[in-house]
Amino acid sequence: MNQLAENIDWVGYVDWNVRDFHSYDTARGATYNAYLIRDEKTALIDTVKAPFAGNLLRNVAERLDLDKVDYVVCNHSELDHSGALPEVMAALKNATLLCNAKCADTLRQHFDTSSWRIQIVTPDTPVSLGHRSLAFVNIPMVHWPESMVSYMPEEKILFSNDAFGQHLATRVRFDDQWDLSLLLQEAKSYYANIVVPYSRQVLKTLDAASQLDIRMIAPSHGLIWRKNLGEIIAKYSEWASQTYKEKVLILYDSMWQSTERMAEEMLRGAMSVSDTTDVQLMHVRKTTLTRIATELLDTPVVAIGSATLNAEMMPQMAAVLTYIKGLKFRAKDAVAFGSAGWGPGGTEAVAQWFDAVKYHVLAEPVKAKFRPTPEVLNLCHQTGALLAERARLAAGK
Numbered sequence: 001m002n003q004l005a006e007n008i009d010w011v012g013y014v015d016w017n018v019r020d021f022h023s024y025d026t027a028r029g030a031t032y033n034a035y036l037i038r039d040e041k042t043a044l045i046d047t048v049k050a051p052f053a054g055n056l057l058r059n060v061a062e063r064l065d066l067d068k069v070d071y072v073v074c075n076h077s078e079l080d081h082s083g084a085l086p087e088v089m090a091a092l093k094n095a096t097l098l099c100n101a102k103c104a105d106t107l108r109q110h111f112d113t114s115s116w117r118i119q120i121v122t123p124d125t126p127v128s129l130g131h132r133s134l135a136f137v138n139i140p141m142v143h144w145p146e147s148m149v150s151y152m153p154e155e156k157i158l159f160s161n162d163a164f165g166q167h168l169a170t171r172v173r174f175d176d177q178w179d180l181s182l183l184l185q186e187a188k189s190y191y192a193n194i195v196v197p198y199s200r201q202v203l204k205t206l207d208a209a210s211q212l213d214i215r216m217i218a219p220s221h222g223l224i225w226r227k228n229l230g231e232i233i234a235k236y237s238e239w240a241s242q243t244y245k246e247k248v249l250i251l252y253d254s255m256w257q258s259t260e261r262m263a264e265e266m267l268r269g270a271m272s273v274s275d276t277t278d279v280q281l282m283h284v285r286k287t288t289l290t291r292i293a294t295e296l297l298d299t300p301v302v303a304i305g306s307a308t309l310n311a312e313m314m315p316q317m318a319a320v321l322t323y324i325k326g327l328k329f330r331a332k333d334a335v336a337f338g339s340a341g342w343g344p345g346g347t348e349a350v351a352q353w354f355d356a357v358k359y360h361v362l363a364e365p366v367k368a369k370f371r372p373t374p375e376v377l378n379l380c381h382q383t384g385a386l387l388a389e390r391a392r393l394a395a396g397k
């Protein structure tokens with residue numbers, strides 16, 4: 001069940017219990033995929049996180065003598081794929097590490113690589129394994145500067161590393177063995193939380209990939225695409241272009257339900273325009289950064305509201321906005337709102353954040369003093385309707 005093709009096997013690690021992947025909420029766990037290719041020469045593609053090096057080596061040793069591994073390919077030096085390398089290179093005594101020059105440099109900054117045999121590869125230096133071969137394509141910033149993918153033309157398999165991945169722990173290895181809509185949802189979440197800042201490079205990568213004859217995409221996380229390649233490539237194109245849906249997202253944090261009351265009235269106003277508009281309300285302390293980023297990916301219009309705490313926005317809202325800023329989403333239409341008592345703070349800080357990220361402000365911030373009056377709630381309702389109308393326009397309706 002782990003076989004991609006004859007003598008090409010998945011030998012990675014399924015991390016059922018990981019729930020926090022440097023702030024990514026991995027609600028369904030994760031996998032670190034590694035692949036073993038046995039031909040006249042033997043190659044291990046990528047490794048796993050450091051604590052699971054023993055599991056990886058056991059999976060390899062079940063298939064052949066560890067001394068018979070000729071190559072270890074490092075497509076990407078981030079530690080979820082390279083952390084096991086010190087243990088792996090010590091155990092695979094005859095292996096040469098294949099990676100690009102930037103990757104070798106990054107690995108040297110993480111590990112003592114002085115005893116490793118390292119062979120620098122480029123797109124012009126494919127490596128023959130006997131009947132089959134590996135070619136290398138650099139995909140800078142998808143997800144780090146040194147990222148590359150490995151392609152086996154004889155089997156038409158693209159070992160795509162982070163690209164096309166999903167955080168998902170399952171007993172099965174292939175896309176046709178799992179629920180496709182959930183799989184695409186996890187792939188979208190992965191894209192929105194990991195890949196989105198590099199969307200321009202993703203579009204270039206998709207161009208490069210379109211030159212290759214591919215029948216299988218084997219990423220370094222999650223399930224291997226062997227049936228639904230058209231769907232995932234089309235989705236990547238859509239996500240990389242940050243195509244907007246008819247959708248409004250209302251994010252808020254509240255202290256004594258005043259900002260919450262305003263958010264709810266904006267929701268009602270947004271829902272009043274059309275039954276087809278996807279309108280979502282999210283209290284930022286009752287959801288995750290991961291879910292917020294996933295929903296933001298295809299949302300053209302946001303309302304962001306914060307109560308005022310110590311003359312600032314609420315702390316979790318600050319965390320959310322810091323996270324969103326780093327992800328560099330395409331600019332959205334936006335409105336700030338919130339309640340304050342005796343002095344300004346929350347709403348103003350949100351409005352300043354809109355300036356910093358160059359969002360298009362649709363209207364003056366909607367503010368309440370302590371409790372929203374009927375007039376303020378009416379304005380919230382009208383603002384919600386305005387947001388929905390803008391969402392329809394953004395979606396071409």
Ligand code: FEO
Nearest residue numbers: 078080143162220
């Ligand atoms: Fe899965 Fe960028 O590491």
